[in-house]
Amino acid sequence: MIEPSQIVWPTRKMLNQIGRYVVSFMLIHNDYAWRHHGGPRPTLTALQAMVGSSRRQTAGFVSALKAGRFVTAVADREDGRVKCLQASPALVTEIGRSGRLFVAAMDAVARRDPGRAARLDDPDRLGELVHGAAAHVLRHGTLIAPFTRVLHFASRDCGYPLLTALIGAHYAATVPGAPAALPLKLRGLAERLNVSRAHIGNLLGEAEAAGWIRIADSRLTALDPTLLTEFEDWAAGQMLFYDDLAAAILAEPKPDAATPRYACAS
Numbered sequence: 403m404i405e406p407s408q409i410v411w412p413t414r415k416m417l418n419q420i421g422r423y424v425v426s427f428m429l430i431h432n433d434y435a436w437r438h439h440g441g442p443r444p445t446l447t448a449l450q451a452m453v454g455s456s457r458r459q460t461a462g463f464v465s466a467l468k469a470g471r472f473v474t475a476v477a478d479r480e481d482g483r484v485k486c487l488q489a490s491p492a493l494v495t496e497i498g499r500s501g502r503l504f505v506a507a508m509d510a511v512a513r514r515d516p517g518r519a520a521r522l523d524d525p526d527r528l529g530e531l532v533h534g535a536a537a538h539v540l541r542h543g544t545l546i547a548p549f550t551r552v553l554h555f556a557s558r559d560c561g562y563p564l565l566t567a568l569i570g571a572h573y574a575a576t577v578p579g580a581p582a583a584l585p586l587k588l589r590g591l592a593e594r595l596n597v598s599r600a601h602i603g604n605l606l607g608e609a610e611a612a613g614w615i616r617i618a619d620s621r622l623t624a625l626d627p628t629l630l631t632e633f634e635d636w637a638a639g640q641m642l643f644y645d646d647l648a649a650a651i652l653a654e655p656k657p658d659a660a661t662p663r664y665a666c667a668s
Contacts, residue, residue: 416466417496418563418595420546420556425453425463426497429473430489431536434529443478444486452540467493491525498528501535501644504637508645518648526656534647545643549636551614551629555605560595564605567591568615569633571622587620 417423429449435441442448446464450457464487467473472493478484502522509517522528539545546553555561567584574583584590586606588599595602609615616624 416470418560419558420553420562421453421455421459422463423497423556425449425455425460426467426472426489426493427532427536427539428453429464429467429487430494430497430529430532431540433487433489434533435537436486438530439533443484444488445484446487449487472496489529494525494529494532498522498532500640501531501647502528504640504644505531505648507637508641511641518645518652521652522648524656527651530651531644531647534651535644538643538647545639546636549632551632552636558605559601560597561605563595564591564602565633568609568622568625569630572625572630575622583622585620586617586622 417426429444432441432444432448432452436444446461449464450460453460455463464473468475472490474488474490475485476488478486502519505522506517506519508514509519522531546556552562552565555565567586570581571583571586573580584594588602588606591602592599606615606617610617614626614629615622
């Protein structure tokens with residue numbers, strides 16, 4: 403989750419905040435539901451009706467996604483006045499990153515070779531994974547709500563990737579053979595996540611004030627064990643959820659991307 407983005411754009415800051423993430427998540431759901439599952443047109447109006455942000459905030463964020471070429475508005479074949487929101491492969495890759503990595507973790511635990519995660523590198527497969535996860539959320543509610551501190555981090559710009567870096571630093575110090583920790587220097591973290599040093603400092607300061615972590619000389623020296631347990635419970639649930647979903651998706655024929663139900667506006 404903390405690996406540098408391959409896209410020259412403030413992707414992490416833009417997408418790694420739960421409100422904006424949910425808009426992107428549901429936009430992909432609507433796009434794939436329309437293309438492959440007989441769903442309604444994936445219009446801005448439809449998206450605004452199903453996310454928690456205001457209509458104005460949602461429209462503004464979708465405009466930003468268009469500017470970054472993460473989303474294209476295309477005309478419906480049957481009514482050219484209706485514009486459908488189509489997610490780019492880059493958006494699918496970024497939003498599906500977490501789910502794919504949870505599947506990769508299950509590949510490692512189950513010692514699967516080849517694993518399922520590699521087959522999700524294809525944007526159409528990964529888009530189906532996002533669609534399936536979002537459909538579950540629409541039916542049953544969000545999966546993150548019970549994990550209040552994970553949600554706290556996820557609610558802040560790049561807070562969730564920062565939390566994964568902290569957990570990784572703990573494992574590096576306590577688990578033999580774990581990958582080396584990313585140095586917890588403000589400048590390095592800020593550059594990696596495309597946010598300001600002040601923002602990273604504020605997030606770490608809040609966590610220290612709450613007694614969740616302690617950092618000295620750019621190293622994690624203490625982590626609240628209840629936060630670790632909460633994160634591990636969250637991660638274990640996500641691994642099982644996404645792995646089951648991936649198994650079902652990979653068992654089906656690949657969606658036919660060559661016959662979309664809409665065409666680009668001229």
